[in-house]
Amino acid sequence: MADQWNNLRDARFLLDQDTRPLNPVPPVILTTPAAMRRWRSANSGSVGFVPTMGYLHEGHMDLVRRSIDENLLTVVSIFVNPTQFAPDEDFSRYPRDEVRDLAQLSAAGVDAVYLPGATDMYPEGYQTYVEVEQVTRPLEGARRPGHFRGVTTVVLKLFNAVGPDRAYFGRKDAQQLRVIQRMVQDLDLGLEVVPCDIVRETDGLAMSSRNVYLSPEQRTAATVLKRALDDTRRRWAEGERDADTLRAAVSRLIDAEPLAELDYVSLADDESLQELEGTAVRPAILSMVVKFGKTRLLDNIELA
Numbered sequence: 604m605a606d607q608w609n610n611l612r613d614a615r616f617l618l619d620q621d622t623r624p625l626n627p628v629p630p631v632i633l634t635t636p637a638a639m640r641r642w643r644s645a646n647s648g649s650v651g652f653v654p655t656m657g658y659l660h661e662g663h664m665d666l667v668r669r670s671i672d673e674n675l676l677t678v679v680s681i682f683v684n685p686t687q688f689a690p691d692e693d694f695s696r697y698p699r700d701e702v703r704d705l706a707q708l709s710a711a712g713v714d715a716v717y718l719p720g721a722t723d724m725y726p727e728g729y730q731t732y733v734e735v736e737q738v739t740r741p742l743e744g745a746r747r748p749g750h751f752r753g754v755t756t757v758v759l760k761l762f763n764a765v766g767p768d769r770a771y772f773g774r775k776d777a778q779q780l781r782v783i784q785r786m787v788q789d790l791d792l793g794l795e796v797v798p799c800d801i802v803r804e805t806d807g808l809a810m811s812s813r814n815v816y817l818s819p820e821q822r823t824a825a826t827v828l829k830r831a832l833d834d835t836r837r838r839w840a841e842g843e844r845d846a847d848t849l850r851a852a853v854s855r856l857i858d859a860e861p862l863a864e865l866d867y868v869s870l871a872d873d874e875s876l877q878e879l880e881g882t883a884v885r886p887a888i889l890s891m892v893v894k895f896g897k898t899r900l901l902d903n904i905e906l907a
Contacts, residue, residue, distance in 0.1 A: 630679075630708055631715040636724075639678075639717050639764040646714075648675030652767035654758060657681040658698040659707050662802040662810035666771040667711050669799055678765050679708055680717040682724065686732075687753030693897075698815050717765060724760060732756045735782050735789070741876050742778050742869055742890065743901075754779060755786050762792060769795045773802070775809050777890050777903045778876060801902075803829070809902050821895040824862035828893055828902045831856040835889050839906050846870045846879040849889065857893055866892040866899060873905060 633639045643650065651670030655663050670677040681704055688694035701718070708716055732752050739751040762770065772780050784796050802810050807829030808822075817825060831853045838849060850868050857865040870879050873886040883906075890903035 630713045634718050636764040643766045649768045651677045652765045652770045653679045654761050656683045657704050658812040659704045660810045665802045666799050670771050676714045678715045679713050680761050684757040687750050698812055733759050735785050738781050738785050751782050769797050771797045773799050775801045816898040821862055824860050827860040827863055832904045844882045846883045864894040
């Protein structure tokens with residue numbers, strides 16, 4: 604893929620939905636941990652890092668722009684991490700378009716793109732993993748055993764290669780954000796995790812690479828997630844604090860959409876992600892996963 608990109612380095616074409624030409628200095632493409640570390644050693648100044656699995660959308664690019672605004676240099680990684688997918692999940696069909704991704708990153712002014720291969724990240728005989736304990740147990744951790752072990756392992760390996768000062772994560776993957784924050788704190792990694800707001804489509808659906816899986820009918824139905832979150836925010840603002848009442852209201856709204864299947868709705872402590880019972884008076888996060896066919900969509904709001 605790096606060779607394919609290098610053949611396009613001097614191209615002056617327009618991006619879809621963007622009239623800016625490609626940056627005249629395309630990002631450096633680095634494909635091994637050793638190459639990434641050499642680049643970092645040769646470049647001083649603050650480095651912002653945006654880890655991704657590619658198939659970039661405006662949510663990713665919002666993270667990229669913030670990193671560019673706040674750091675001298677910005678690195679973006681693209682790696683579809685096999686260890687965070689269960690055997691029955693969508694690793695093989697996860698959407699990929701690296702040429703398009705690289706064009707977007709070049710136009711944005713990214714300095715380097717880290718594109719490791721699976722054998723670079725997990726060479727033969729690999730047997731070391733990183734686990735965060737309590738905060739990974741509920742929600743996605745309960746439904747996707749081993750998922751967060753794969754996430755924390757790959758993110759730590761990316762951090763070790765890139766050596767960032769700041770790393771940027773979206774709030775949409777709320778549990779993942781808290782897991783990474785806990786890992787960085789517990790392992791004294793010495794970098795700042797920067798949470799960034801959810802970026803939404805004009806109809807309110809949170810941007811996700813998996814949205815491409817939705818049929819037109821499912822795509823329309825998926826707006827029920829945002830309607831349920833808005834209803835929760837309204838109830839909270841009006842003084843409703845009973846945890847069961849708030850969860851039940853979300854369940855009713857989702858169940859009323861024929862194409863939606865509620866996997867779970869959670870009203871939990873904002874830090875520990877332990878479910879709240881009775882009167883929820885502390886900072887909380889309401890999160891949900893809703894399935895449309897085989898596609899699982901997650902969304903959340905923070906309630907202070």
